[in-house]
Amino acid sequence: MLALIFGAMIYATLLSLVLLSFIGLPLLLIGLLIPACRRRMRRQPLHFAALAVVCVIFVVCTLWKIHSDDQLGKALHPELEQDVQLDGLPLPAGAKLNLGTLEPLDSQGQPQPHGLRSLYYAKFAAPHTINGVEVTELQMYGSGPFSKMLLSRDQVVAGWPCAGGTWVTLDIADEDRLQPSRWRFSSCTLVxxxxxxxxxxxxxxxxxxxxxxxxxxxxxxxxxxVVIQGIALSDLSLDLDERRQPGRWNGQLAQDLTLGDWHYPRGMRVRQDTPGTLMFSPSKSDSAQNLRTGETLNAGRSIQQRREGGAVLWVKPNTGLGVLDW
Incomplete structure (x- = not known):
């Protein structure tokens, strides 16, 4: 804590000195043009000379830092003048790039990707094809499912119909950053x-x-x-296996539904765990009702029925069913 306070004090002091130097140096130069001020400076030449030197040092150092940062910024954000091939990743002329670092060694003195190999963002002047996919932007942030490509149009990616103008998320290992053929599909927005x-x-x-x-x-x-198995839902989550065959799903009813003797209002949560069955879970804002007996089913319990005929298989507390009460 003391170190942070001390650092903040040093920073504030340096910032104040820089501001005073940028104000003081012009004032000293203006003073040389005013006879009364000039005579006073001549009476105390060492005092004003030292003040001028300090101001010049701070001004020059600040301008040098601004220039250096500007040059570094340009080096880290180049625009390609010609096509470049980075291992398996082609980059076209006109692409605007963001690079991570120009330093070949990290803070521990270990080799690290630098220059073009530290690329983490690219914006293309025209749709550019990477691994068979037309994109306008590319982002690569760390190892895992954090990288993205912005699709230029509707197209099939990894077998999925993905919408143009949206991002495809990719799972990219550090060692595969420049090998698009090894990038793994993670997610996309469907057409x-x-x-x-x-x-x-x-x-x-x-x-x-x-x-x-x-x-x-x-x-x-x-x-x-969205309609699944003839049931209209206001939201739906559908699981698919490795062969992309549908399995369990869950959602909320978009309209009232009657199954067997039970009536379920709009908004009721519904889930299919096994084919041919449906599980309904009331919340605190809605409940199910048996049209024959008048019995109600409230939050805290769920009911499972057969999809055909509506036979009740069981009514159980939500504990252990993976259903949250809300």
Whole structure:
């Protein structure tokens, strides 16, 4: 804490001296033009000379620092004048780049990627093809699913119909940064109306990959409602296996639904864990009702029914079912 306070005091002192120097040096020069001030300076030449030297030193050092930072900024943000091939990554002329560092050694004295090899952002003057995908921007931030490409148009990426003007997220290991053929698909926004796994997905739906499996999720309330197995939902999350075959899903009803003797209002949470069954989970704001007996099912319990016929398989507390009460 003391070190931070001491550092802040030094910084504030230096900043004050710089500001005073930029003010003081012009005032001294102006004083030389005024007879009364000039006579006073002649009476105390050493005093004013020392003051002028200090001002000049601070002004020159500050201007040199500004110039150095500007030169470094230009070096770290070049615009390519000709095509460049970085291992497996082609970069076209006109691309505007952001580089991480120009230093060949890191703070521990170890070799590190530098110059063009420390590239972490590129903006292309025209759509540019990387690994068969047309993009306008590329971002590479660290190892893992943090890198992105901005699609120039609707196109198929890793077998998924991804929307133009949106980002494709990539999982890139540090050693594969300049090898696009080794980049792994992580997620993208689907083309509006794309038919995937028997569902027509609304705008802003996103497909993601994790450990070889996939999930597709609507982002926000679906408009129009997304329909799966004849059920209209205001939001939907669908899991797919390694072969991209649909599995479990969950969402919220976009309209009232009656299944067997039970009636479920709009907004009711619904989930399919196994084919042919549906599980409904009331929240504090809505409840299910048995139309035959008048029984109600409130928050804290869930009911599972067969999709065909609506036979009730069980009614259980949410504990252990992976259902949050809200």
């Amino acid at each position: 509006t109306g794309a038919d995937v796994a028997g569902v027509k997905w609304p705008s802003s739906s996103e497909v993601s990959q994790y450990d070889g499996r996939f999930s597709i999720d609507t982002i926000g309330l679906a408009s129009p409602a």
